[in-house]
Amino acid sequence: MAEDVFKALADPTRRHILDELVERDGQTLFEICARLMNKHGLGLSRQAISQHLAVLESAGLVHSRREGRCKFHDLDTEPLELIATRWLRPDAPESTP
Template sequence: MDQVFKALADDSRRALLDSLMAQNGQTLLELCAGLDMSRQAVSKHLAILEDANLIATHKRGREKLHYLNPVPIAEIADRWIRKFERGKADALIDLKKQLESD
C-alpha cells in the first residue's frame, strides 16, 4: 500500500492516470502527446505506476498498451469505507461535482 500512495503522490503521475481514465490502452507515444513531459520522464513515471500495479500493460506487436488498473485503489477504498457508507460517500461526491460545475 505504501507503494501505491507514493506512486499517487505526484502530479505528473496522476495526470498520466487521468489520461488513461479518459482513454484506456494508450501507447507511450500517445501518452506523451497529451502531456507536457519528455518521453524519458513519461517512461520513468509509467514504470513507477506499473511497479505499484496501478497500470497493467498489453503487448500489441512491438507496441505496449497501457491500462489503468484501479484494483489497488479499490483495496484502499475498501479498507476505510464500509458497505453502507459507500452510498453516502458517493452521494457527497456527486453533490460536490454538481455544485462545483454550476
C-alpha cells in the same frame, strides 16, 4: 503493496497519466506523451513518462501488453479500493448525509 500505491499517487504527473488512461485505455507511451503535452501543458521528456509508467505499473495501477513494437497501457483501479477503505470508521454512515 499499499506503500507503492500511495507513492505512485503522490506525483501530479502520474495522476494526470491516470486521468488520461481512465478516458481511453490502451494508449502507448507516445500517445500519453502527446496528450500530456496538449491537454495539460506538461513538457516532459519521453523517458520521464516512461519512468512514471514504470512506477504506476509496479504499483499495480497500470498493466501493459506488448504487441510488436508497440506497448499498450491499461488502467487498473483495483489497488485504489485498498486505500479508500483503509481509514473508514465502522460507525461511519453513508457518504451522503
